[in-house]
Amino acid sequence: MQKVAEHIVSEINTSRIVDYLLGVFDQLPTKNSIQKAIKSGGIRINDQACTTAKIPAPGDRIGYYSTKSRIKPYSLEIEIVYEDEHLLIANKPPGLPTSGNYFRTLEAALAHSHPLKFSETNLYSPRPAHRLDNLTSGLVIAAKTSKALFQTGQLFQKGKVHKTYNALVMGKTPNEGQWKSVINGKPAITAFKKLKEVRSLKNDQLTLLELSPKTGRTHQLRIHCSEAGFPIYGDPIYAKQTIKNKGLFLSAIRLVFTHPVTLVELDVSINLPSKFINRMKNEQNRWERRNGNSKSNSTAP
Known part of the structure; x- marks a missing residue:
C-alpha cells in the first residue's frame, strides 16, 4: 500500500x-x-x-x-495543461468521474495516455491527488510517483493549494463577498467576485462568478451558491430549474501551489470554457430579441 x-x-x-x-x-x-x-x-x-x-x-x-495497483486503461483524449517527471495537471471534462469504481474515469484515461514504468518510486500510471465532482470540469493534479502523491495530498490537507473556479449562476449577485456556513458539521467558507452579468428570459439575469473556496467540503461551491439564492446554472441537485443536456456550469480554472518536490511556485490556469461564453451570449441575445432592445445590459469582465 x-x-x-x-x-x-x-x-x-x-x-x-x-x-x-x-x-x-x-x-x-x-x-x-x-x-x-x-x-x-x-x-x-x-x-x-x-x-x-x-x-x-x-x-x-x-x-x-x-490499496489500488494497476488501473484498467480507458481510451479518452485528455488535455494536459502542465507536466513534469513528478506530476501532471489535466483538464477534466464535465461528466467524467475523477476516479472510483467505474471503467470510464480520468484516472483510467491517464492510465491509457500516460502509462508509467512501475518501480519502487513510480506508480503504474498518474493518480489523481484530489477530486472534482463528476459534473464539474477543470484542473486536476495527478501524481506520477508515490512521493509526489503523498506530498500533494499533504498540500491539500494543509490548505496550501489555492483553487479558483468560474461558475455561471442564476440571478444578480452582489459584486463580491464571502459565504460562510456549516457543511457536514464543519465550517465552510467561499469567497466570490462578480465578473459579468447578462439578461435572461427565464432567470431575469445570469451572473458569471469567480469562486475561491477557503475550505474543501463536498459540494461546497454548489451548496453555497444555492444557499445564497444564486444556484449554479444546470445544477441537477441544488437548482430548482434544470437545463437538459447543458451540464453544470462550474469549472476549476486555476491552481496555485508550491510544487511538492521541486518547490517551484506553480500558477496553472485555463480559459473560461466556451460553453459558458456561448450560453451567456445566447441568453443575452434571446432577451434582447424578446424585449426589442439592441443594447447589451451585460457588464464586461
Whole structure:
C-alpha cells in the first residue's frame, strides 16, 4: 500500500472515524467510500489498522493508503495543461468521474495516455491527488510517483493549494463577498467576485462568478451558491430549474501551489470554457430579441 495523505487530529472529538473523516480526504468524499477504505485497510491510525467504531483522539495521525495497483486503461483524449517527471495537471471534462469504481474515469484515461514504468518510486500510471465532482470540469493534479502523491495530498490537507473556479449562476449577485456556513458539521467558507452579468428570459439575469473556496467540503461551491439564492446554472441537485443536456456550469480554472518536490511556485490556469461564453451570449441575445432592445445590459469582465 502507498500512503496518499495524512491528517493529524488537533481537537477533542466525539465522532466515530467514518463521520470524522467526512471532508478530510478529498479522495474519500462519502461515508461509503470511507467505510470501504477502513475495511480494506486503507485507513490507519498511528500506523495501525482501525475499525469503523474507532473515535479519533487529539494527536492521532490518520493515514489514507491506496490499496489500488494497476488501473484498467480507458481510451479518452485528455488535455494536459502542465507536466513534469513528478506530476501532471489535466483538464477534466464535465461528466467524467475523477476516479472510483467505474471503467470510464480520468484516472483510467491517464492510465491509457500516460502509462508509467512501475518501480519502487513510480506508480503504474498518474493518480489523481484530489477530486472534482463528476459534473464539474477543470484542473486536476495527478501524481506520477508515490512521493509526489503523498506530498500533494499533504498540500491539500494543509490548505496550501489555492483553487479558483468560474461558475455561471442564476440571478444578480452582489459584486463580491464571502459565504460562510456549516457543511457536514464543519465550517465552510467561499469567497466570490462578480465578473459579468447578462439578461435572461427565464432567470431575469445570469451572473458569471469567480469562486475561491477557503475550505474543501463536498459540494461546497454548489451548496453555497444555492444557499445564497444564486444556484449554479444546470445544477441537477441544488437548482430548482434544470437545463437538459447543458451540464453544470462550474469549472476549476486555476491552481496555485508550491510544487511538492521541486518547490517551484506553480500558477496553472485555463480559459473560461466556451460553453459558458456561448450560453451567456445566447441568453443575452434571446432577451434582447424578446424585449426589442439592441443594447447589451451585460457588464464586461
